[in-house]
Every structure is written in structure tokens, then in C-alpha cells.
Amino acid sequence: MAQSAAAAQVDAAETAPLAGKAAPDFTRTDLDGKSRALSAYRGKVILLNFWATWCEPCLSEIPRFSAWQQRYGPSGLQILGVAMDDELQAVRQLAQRDHLAYPVIMGDAQLGQLYGGILGLPLSYLIDAQGRVVARYRGEPDLKQMERRLRVLLPRPAAP
Amino acid sequence: MSKQSRSLLTALAGLVSILVCVQAPAATHLPASSIPHADLIQPAELAARLQAPSAPAPLVLQVGFKLLFTQSHITGSEFAGPAGQGDGLEALGQRVAQLPRDTEIVLYCGCCPWAHCPNIAAAYRRLRALGFRHLKVLYIAHDFGTDWAEKGYPVSTGQ
Numbered sequence: 001m002a003q004s005a006a007a008a009q010v011d012a013a014e015t016a017p018l019a020g021k022a023a024p025d026f027t028r029t030d031l032d033g034k035s036r037a038l039s040a041y042r043g044k045v046i047l048l049n050f051w052a053t054w055c056e057p058c059l060s061e062i063p064r065f066s067a068w069q070q071r072y073g074p075s076g077l078q079i080l081g082v083a084m085d086d087e088l089q090a091v092r093q094l095a096q097r098d099h100l101a102y103p104v105i106m107g108d109a110q111l112g113q114l115y116g117g118i119l120g121l122p123l124s125y126l127i128d129a130q131g132r133v134v135a136r137y138r139g140e141p142d143l144k145q146m147e148r149r150l151r152v153l154l155p156r157p158a159a160p
Numbered sequence: 161m162s163k164q165s166r167s168l169l170t171a172l173a174g175l176v177s178i179l180v181c182v183q184a185p186a187a188t189h190l191p192a193s194s195i196p197h198a199d200l201i202q203p204a205e206l207a208a209r210l211q212a213p214s215a216p217a218p219l220v221l222q223v224g225f226k227l228l229f230t231q232s233h234i235t236g237s238e239f240a241g242p243a244g245q246g247d248g249l250e251a252l253g254q255r256v257a258q259l260p261r262d263t264e265i266v267l268y269c270g271c272c273p274w275a276h277c278p279n280i281a282a283a284y285r286r287l288r289a290l291g292f293r294h295l296k297v298l299y300i301a302h303d304f305g306t307d308w309a310e311k312g313y314p315v316s317t318g319q
Contacts, residue, residue: 056276057272086225086227117305117309119228120303120306121271
């Protein structure tokens, strides 16, 4: 019985759940107490990243996502982190320690259900500026490929 | 050293290793790859087993996170707590404390890709140390959604 490394799974537009459909809207309060509605980001490309403090591959993505937010934010990228931890405290501590450059909300079963069930991490949805789901990334994605993909979608060109 | 002394030393060493396992803090990540292949069970095999009307079902324990369990879990399984954390490991120990050591148990998590799971090896190691010998671990290569729920195997939601 093989215990092979799990390959990352990228669901392209044709096969991803919710592909081509409007990303389900939700409103939650972020770690700073601000209300965050997904629909408020219409006109921006959204990377909706489900993660948790106990998820090692998720933690390795965070510095890259923070860098993307700083670099591509002016071109219309918005990253939104959804922490799937059971405890708020661990999330708050990590967010403070790592100075995340994007907002983080706490996930819950209802929000998970909207996105087909978050039954494993890491998991991210890429949503275009019209609010449509473009791709879903599960497992450990190729971040270079993900970056190329989101750059193409940006409403304003990013600096080379 | 006499044969009797060597046997005594061997027994003592075994006892010490069991005590170390039982009392080891869960903070250190134990890789899932440390679980012997012989003690793994594939999703298809477990699903068939659970759906077989004649065979008695094993006790199936989810040793991952509550929010994932609430969204979807193996029908009939119980939430035991994240074994990669001290509280979860404690809860797992309490759940099985009164069980006969020949109880058939299947552990699973599926929170993350197998190589990164923070819970499954800690849970396996604890139950082994407690003397459970009919123990299997569900091999979930990617995550619970990919390798169980999306395969159409039986799931339930809620607490």
C-alpha cells in the first residue's frame, strides 16, 4: 500500500464546483472587528483562502499571499483568509505574529457549506472581478501557476 | 549477563517505551509515514466493511478538528478530538479507557494531505501504547472530501 505524497489538485473552470457561477456571498466579522462582505469586493479579483493554524501547508502559503496582497492589491487583488480553526485565540495569535496583509475571518459550517464543504485544507477559490468562481485549488498548489493565473485576471495591469 | 537478566532488561525497556509513549506531549509532530503500512486501511475497503450487513462494525474515531467533523464525517463515526494537541489526545485516551483492548478501532483524520496530518500518527501511537492491537488507520492521501465524501461513501453532518 503506497503512502505517496498527495499531488495538488487544481480544478479548472470547467470542472471546479461552482465554476462559472457567482461566488456565494457572505458577511462575517474579521479579526479586527470589521464587517466583511464578499460582495463588497466586486470589481476586484478575490483569492478566498481557507486555512487553519494547524495546517502546515497553509502556513507556508501565507507569506506568499501577504506579498501578493501588497504587490497586486493596487492592481485589484483582494485576498481574504477564512480560518477553519475551532478556536479563535490561535488564529488571532498567528495573525498578530505574522502580520497578515489581508483580512481574516473565522469560518463556520454554514460558510463551508456555501462552498461545497471545506473538508480538507489548504483550499482556495479564485474569483474574478465579476464575482464568478474561476478555479479551486486543493492541497498544496503550484503557487507560481496560481500567481500567473490571478495576474491575468487583474483588472489593472501589475508592474512587471 | 544471564538469560534471565537479559529478559528482565528487555521487559523493562519495553515498559519504559510504553510509558514514554503514553506520557509524551503531543506538541511534537509525528509523521503519518511512521504508521506501519500493515495497519493502514484504504477508504474503499472501510466503506465496504461499514456497509456489509453481517460483519460487526468497528469503532470509528475521527481524531481531527470539530469544524471539519461537523461539516461531514463518516456515518457512525465519533468525534474524539484533535490528537495532535494535548487536549485532543487526552480526550481520545478517555474515550477508549474503558474499552477492552481487543476492540476493533479505526482512526481517521483527513484534515490535510497525509504527509502533513498533525493528528493521525499521534492518535495511532497513543492507542498502540495503551495496548489496542486491533487498530487500523484510514489512509487519506489528499483530504476527507477528496478521498471519502466525493467517492460517495457514507457521510453524515452535525455533531
